[in-house]
Amino acid sequence: MEYPSKLVENAVNEISRLPGIGKKTALRLVLHLLKEDENTTYALTESLNDLRSKTRYCRECQNISDADLCQVCQSHRRDRSIICVVEDTRDVLAIENTAQYQGLYHVLGGVISPIEGVGPAELNIEQLLRRIKEPGAQVKEIIFALSPTMEGDTTAFYLTKKLSEFNLEISTIARGIPIGGELEYADEITLGRSILSRTTYHRD
Amino acid sequence: MEYPSKLVENAVNEISRLPGIGKKTALRLVLHLLKEDENTTYALTESLNDLRSKTRYCRECQNISDADLCQVCQSHRRDRSIICVVEDTRDVLAIENTAQYQGLYHVLGGVISPIEGVGPAELNIEQLLRRIKEPGAQVKEIIFALSPTMEGDTTAFYLTKKLSEFNLEISTIARGIPIGGELEYADEITLGRSILSRTTYHRD
Numbered sequence: 330m331e332y333p334s335k336l337v338e339n340a341v342n343e344i345s346r347l348p349g350i351g352k353k354t355a356l357r358l359v360l361h362l363l364k365e366d367e368n369t370t371y372a373l374t375e376s377l378n379d380l381r382s383k384t385r386y387c388r389e390c391q392n393i394s395d396a397d398l399c400q401v402c403q404s405h406r407r408d409r410s411i412i413c414v415v416e417d418t419r420d421v422l423a424i425e426n427t428a429q430y431q432g433l434y435h436v437l438g439g440v441i442s443p444i445e446g447v448g449p450a451e452l453n454i455e456q457l458l459r460r461i462k463e464p465g466a467q468v469k470e471i472i473f474a475l476s477p478t479m480e481g482d483t484t485a486f487y488l489t490k491k492l493s494e495f496n497l498e499i500s501t502i503a504r505g506i507p508i509g510g511e512l513e514y515a516d517e518i519t520l521g522r523s524i525l526s527r528t529t530y531h532r533d
Numbered sequence: 534m535e536y537p538s539k540l541v542e543n544a545v546n547e548i549s550r551l552p553g554i555g556k557k558t559a560l561r562l563v564l565h566l567l568k569e570d571e572n573t574t575y576a577l578t579e580s581l582n583d584l585r586s587k588t589r590y591c592r593e594c595q596n597i598s599d600a601d602l603c604q605v606c607q608s609h610r611r612d613r614s615i616i617c618v619v620e621d622t623r624d625v626l627a628i629e630n631t632a633q634y635q636g637l638y639h640v641l642g643g644v645i646s647p648i649e650g651v652g653p654a655e656l657n658i659e660q661l662l663r664r665i666k667e668p669g670a671q672v673k674e675i676i677f678a679l680s681p682t683m684e685g686d687t688t689a690f691y692l693t694k695k696l697s698e699f700n701l702e703i704s705t706i707a708r709g710i711p712i713g714g715e716l717e718y719a720d721e722i723t724l725g726r727s728i729l730s731r732t733t734y735h736r737d
Contacts, residue, residue, distance in 0.1 A: 331629065333597040333604075333622055340584040343577040347562050358551050360621055362581065363588060363597070364642075370585040373547040374578035377566065380544040381574040384567060393537040393567070400537075417564055418537055425535065438568075 332356075389460060391436045391453040393418050401425075401434060408432045410469040414457065414488065416440050416481070420474060432472070435460065440480040441487060449487060457488075461495055473501040536560075593664060595640045595657040597622050605629075605638060612636045614673040618661065618692065620644050620685070624678060636676070639664065644684040645691055653691060661692075665699055674702040681708055 332338040337359055344355035362370045386392065387399035394400075401407060401421075411432030415421055421434050437452045461468045471492060475481035489499055505523035506515050515523075536542040541563055548559035566574045590596065591603035598604075605611060605625075615636030619625055625638050641656045665672045675696060679685035693703055709727035710719050719727075 331626070333625065334588060334599045336580075336584045336588050336599070337597055337622075339580040343580040346573065346577075348565050349558070349561070354553070356623060356626075357553070359584060360623065361552050362585060367585045369550065370581055373550075374581050376540075376543040376547040377574055377578050380540045380563060381566060381571045384538060384540050393541055395538045395540070418541075419560060419564065421537065422535070422560075 390434045391438060391456055392421055392434060406431070409467045411472065412457070412460070412468055412470075413472045413474050415474050416476065424474060432470075437484070440475060440478075440484040442480045442483075452484075454488065454491065458491065461492070461497070468495075468497065470498040470500065473499070475501075477504055594638045595642060595660055596625055596638060610635070613671045615676065616661070616664070616672055616674075617676045617678050619678050620680065628678060636674075641688070644679060644682075644688040646684045646687075656688075658692065658695065662695065665696070665701070672699075672701065674704065677703070677705040679705075 332341065337356070340359045340362075341352055341355040344350055344358055345352050350358075362373075385394055385397070387394040387402055388397050389402040390399060392399045392401070396403075408431045412435050413424065413430060413432055414435045414437060415424070416437055416439060418436060421436065424430050424434075435453070435457045437454065437457075439447050439452055441447060441449060441452070460466060471488075473485045473488065475485055485501060492499060503526065504519065505526065506512060506519065512520065536545065541560070544563045544566075545556055545559040548554055548562055549556050554562075566577075589598055589601070591598040591606055592601050593606040594603060596603045596605070600607075612635045616639050617628065617634060617636055618639045618641060619628070620641055620643060622640060625640065628634050628638075639657070639661045641658065641661075643651050643656055645651060645653060645656070664670060675692075677689045677692065679689055689705060696703060707730065708723065709730065710716060710723065716724065
């Protein structure tokens with residue numbers, strides 16, 4: 330497409346590098362910013378520059394944080410014997426929203442993906458091992474809350490081997506039919522797993 | 534949602550002000566920028582700041598332009614007797630891509646929309662009238678290429694009245710069944726209009 334100005338072209342090119350945003354959407358955003366007050370643009374760009382230059386990561390769990398330690402790691406109410414291993418910040422937010430988990434987290438910052446060139450060294454795995462080993466550590470259980478994809482499973486497998494030298498209980502979140510999901514619409518693998526991992530009712 | 538840091542929260546809030554982008558998508562973009570090299574973010578914000586502070590508009594057609602006159606208005610190959618009136622730059626790009634139009638454009642910068650508080654004064658209507666009136670002007674025909682919505686029709690109606698004092702041919706782009714469209718899936722209004730505005734085959 331031939332854009333009416335170099336400035337528009339540059340902005341469209343930069344915006345359309347973002348995941349899930351194509352050239353058409355980028356042009357729509359550019360025209361929106363040109364119509365709005367200029368402070369809308371400046372507030373946006375300032376917040377992004379601040380984000381990139383000032384964001385820090387929690388010394389313990391590697392989650393994004395304003396301080397040296399994130400709020401979860403700082404809290405005295407959390408159970409320090411359990412660490413839930415997740416891929417990124419969004420997973421922490423999702424699990425926190427359930428209000429069902431009182432332990433700590435560890436953010437890997439990705440999953441092992443040979444296709445995208447992400448190996449174990451790119452992830453925060455050493456930091457996890459350090460947390461388990463450090464003097465005074467109370468870690469007894471590790472829960473994997475990784476996506477049920479090839480990459481997620483590979484990462485869980487790799488971590489399980491790495492963690493085998495410690496005396497830890499290792500678990501993964503349950504796979505099965507979602508609450509409210511209809512059996513007939515479930516895929517075969519999920520349905521099969523949900524039968525294999527069935528939950529026994531306890532008799533009174 | 535409780536974000537892990539103020540910086541993330543600010544960035545998510547600013548990004549989700551853009552049309553069509555919600556908080557979830559904004560958070561995905563934020564995490565993407567945090568993963569990428571920091572220059573990705575700075576190139577993006579610089580292009581947006583430049584866009585907003587340096588973009589100029591063509592003195593004649595009001596389209597976005599790098600120079601005082603846009604490339605279409607500068608060209609000696611364009612037919613200066615026809616002006617195609619459009620809502621914004623995207624429409625100019627779309628019509629230029631057809632390579633079927635050799636006249637000039639006039640970008641209104643919007644359409645009349647009482648609900649969104651856009652009146653005739655907010656649009657580049659005075660500039661259009663000035664182009665028609667100015668000494669040496671050769672304008673003979675005005676084509677409306679506005680969206681077939683309530684707002685587009687209102688704008689066309691308003692402009693037709695304003696232009697009635699000049700001796701101009703006024704037309705609007707054809708409404709009808711799209712090429713490749715199936716009759717049975719066309720809505721009733723479009724199909725009805727396509728019968729009313731039928732094209733007569735010329736006998737040899």
